[in-house]
Amino acid sequence: MTSVLVADDQILIRAGLAALLRAAPGIDVVGEAxxxxxxxxxxxxxxxxxxxxDIRMPRLDGIEATRRILAQAGQSPPKVVMLTTFDLDEYVFAALSAGACGFLLKNSPPERLLAAIDTVAAGDMLFAPSVTRRLIEAYTQRSAPGCPSSAVPELDLLTSRELQVLRLVGTGLANADIAAQLVVSEATVKTHLNRAMAKLNVTSRAQAVVLAYETGLVTIRVNRTLDE
Structure with missing residues (x-):
């Protein structure tokens, strides 16, 4: 059972989301804010x-609330998925910086929201397709060409397999997809990714993806979105 907290200042949207989730098998709505x-x-x-x-809320917005929630959660933080009606780059970057692992537009259909819950619960990050495209464009434009290890010396600390896994994570693949491509187990993929993240001092999968683009380790279009 996956427990979910819904936060939105618009009562009809909040109630609708909660009702949708309560009707879905395997989901327990534990609160509404x-x-x-x-x-x-x-x-x-x-x-x-x-x-x-939700990103835009009174008293404390969603991004600051995310920072507070993750800071107070200790060793078992929740996965935060940002919901917004605004497809704007500054919100994507702020959400990533705050530690969010997903970003979904409120006009997404119900089946995509439920798929998002499954995706995040499995430990993967997600972005709405339009947000994914804009995110990648922004980071690839910012990334300097050339050898990625020259931009971030810490990449030299990674083994070839860790670099390979990080690159595939950066392209948007889930652990199961990476395992199938490398012909290894999902547990092995998680081990390599966790070791790479520890060496690079990043704490979330989303931050690992950002680093992959910032360093030029990945320059191709993400090939996995919730539209596929």
Missing amino acids: ADGDEAATLAAHARPDIVLM
Whole structure:
């Protein structure tokens, strides 16, 4: 059972999301919050697996609420998926910086929202397809050409397999897809990714993807979105 906290200041949207999730098998809605401050308080008590977080809310916005929730969660933080009606780059970057592992537009159909819950619960990151394209374009434009290890010397600390896994994570592949491509187990993929992240001092899969683009390790279009 995946526990979910829903945070949105618009009561009809919040109630609709909660009702949709309650009707889905394997999902337990453990709370509803009307603003970021309430979301942080409820998250501390309910300890949800996933938080669906609106970005624009009174008292405390979704990005600051995400920072507070993750800071107070200790060793078992929830996965935060940002919900917004605004497909704007600054929100994507701010959400990543705050530690969010996903970004989904509110006009996404119900089946995509449920797929997003499954994706994040499995440990993968996700972005709405339009957000994914803009995110990649921005980071590939910022990345300097040339050898990625010259931009971030820490990449030299990675083994060839760790670099390979990081590159595939950067292209948007899930662990199962990477395991199939490398002909190894998912556990092996997780081990290599965790070791790479520790060496690079990044704490989330989303940050690992950002680093892959910033360094030029990945320059191709993400090939896995929720549209596929």
